Structure formats: structure tokens, C-alpha cells
Amino acid sequence: MPYDKTVFAPLLEIVYTKPQVEELVSQLELVLTSLFNNKESAIDVLGKFLSHDYKDKVMLCADKSGTNISDPSSLGDFLRLLIDNLKATKVVRIDLAFVPKDQQVAGISSWFLGNIKEKVFLDISIDRNLVGGVSLSYEGNFYEYSLKKKLEEKYKLGDFRALLKGN
């Protein structure tokens, strides 16, 4: 049964990064494996393998899609589509000069959703040489908008030494 992608929105709102989505997919696959071979109810199985936040959001999404959560078969179909959707979502690699807080990660993720109108997962690395700003890999291309690059463009190597000497 096809679903509108928007039904996954409540769950995607709390998944920002590549490691998060990989962990979520792993947990959902465990749920799928255990769904039909367990005497426990489907909800119990969801609670067993998913974190509390993820479980609530998955149930909300399933409810919005009209899936019968008590029916393992119906829930299984929904979960498979959810997993496919998560795997198909674009990943943007960004290098930052600082370790961002969760709130800042959420902010960056929201920026992408608001500006390119598409959900992306962030693959964040830390490179302090950048000084500030960001370097970004998107669909196989690399873009650097770092403070380091700006400084190198503006000053020569010797200028820094001269600056330190006070000349």
C-alpha cells in the first residue's frame, strides 16, 4: 500500500544525522525480523527494539498512514516502506570547525529542509583547520566556504609570522 512521504515527517523531524538514521534502520530491521516470530504484540516488539522517542514517532506515523498497528502484516509493510524511504534519503557531508550542539545540528538540518525543500541527513565531521564556516560535499561535488580559505585568499603565509612579530 503506497504512502505519502509526508506521513514519515513526524519521525524525520527528530532524525538529523547519518549515524542516527543508520541506528534507526538497524532497530527497525530487528523489529521486522521479530515481528512475525514472536508471541509478543507488535507494539511490545516496537518498544523492545526502538528507543522511546522513535517508538512514539513510528506509531504516530503508522497511525497517520492508516496502518493497523496490531496487525503484524500491515505494520510490517509500513516498516519496510519506512526503511526504504530512510535509505533513499540524501546525505550531505559537512565539515565544521567546531563540535555542534544537538540544537545546532537540528538548526542546520532545518535550514536544509527550509531552503532546499527536501529532507537530508547530515554526515558531520570536525576539522578545526577550517577555523570557521563549512566545507560541504553534495551529490559528488565539494564546496568550501571556510574562514581558513578566506584568510589564505587574503593573506600570504609570511603575513601571519609578520603579524605575530608585530610588523
Place this chain on the structure above:
Amino acid sequence: MLTPALIYAALFSLIVLFGLVFLYSYYLGKIVQRDSDVYKRAQNIIEDAHKKAKAILDTSSDKAKEIVSAIEHSKYEFDREYKTSLRDTVAKSILQLEEQTQYLSKSYENMYEEIRTQSMKQLKDTLAKLEQAGEESLSAFRSSLKDQQLTSQYYIEKRLNQEFESAHKEIVTYKEAQMREVEEKIDKIVLKLSSEILGRAISLEDHEKLVFEALNKIKEEGVFNS
């Protein structure tokens, strides 16, 4: 039955037989007599021969003894003469040998002296020549050595100057390269330190602003339009 003829015949036969026996005995006695004479004669002959042979043997033995005695005497004489002769010969030979030895010794001494004199003279001449040649060679060598020393000194000085200049240039070049490398390293370290110091000096809020500024610029350049 005996008939008178038969009896006469028998008597005749007997008479003839007696006659025959008588004749046989007669002649047999004759023969024996003759044989006995022959034997006696033969015995006499043998005895004579024996006596003659004995006499001959005795004579021969005496002769042989005389001959042996003569031979022994001759042998003794011969040995004595031979020994005397040999002694004389040996004495003569020794004498001759001594004479020859003395002669040879004298000749050898004369020859040795002559050779020694000649050799000494030749040696002196050779040494004199060698000394002269050595002096000449040494003089020439000294002269050549002096020339070579001067030439070598000139080339060594020239080569040393060249090497020194070359080494000086290499050192200067190496020093400049090292200095450049050090300066580049210093610049990189300074840049890294500056970057780190600058990066740490920027607050999280400013970092966030810089990130969004960068993202907005990327968006403005149309990176996400595709």
C-alpha cells in the same frame, strides 16, 4: 727176440758211444787245460798291468805333487810380487794424486785470485758507474720534483679554490633552501596556530552564524538548484 745181428748192432753202438765219450772227454780236458792256461796268462797280464798302472799312478801322483808344489810356490811368489807391485802402484798413484792435487790447488788459488781481482775491479767500476748514474738521476729527479711540486702546488691551490668556491656556493644554496623550508614550516605552524587560536576564539554562536552564512552563500551560488 735177440738176434745176433741185433746184438752185434747193439755192441757196435756201445763201442761207438764209448768212443764218442772218450773223444769228448779228451777234447774237453784239452779245452779246460787251454782255458786254464789262458786264465793264468790273463791273470799275469792283469797283474802286470796293475803293477804298471800302480807305478804310473805313483809316478803321476809324485809328478802331480811336484806340480802342485810348484804351482803353490808360483802362486805365493805371484801373490808376493802382486802385492809388492800393487803397493808400489798405489804409492805411486797417491804420490801422483798429491802432486796433481797440489797443482790443481795452486791453479785454483791462482784462478780464484785472478777472478777475485777482476770481480773487485768490475764491482768497483760498476759501483762507480751506479753512483754516478744515481747522482745524475737524483739530480734530475730533484729538478723534476721541484718542477712538479711547483706545478702541483699551483693546480692544488687552483683546485682548492674551485672546490672551496663550489662548496661555498653549495652551502649557501643549501642554507637558503633550508631557510626557505624552515620559514615555510614556521609559516605553516604559525598559520595552524593562528587558525586554531582564531577558531577557539570564535564563540559557538559566531560559529553557527558563520555556518549559516556559508550555507546561504552556497545556496546563492545555486549549488542546490540541480
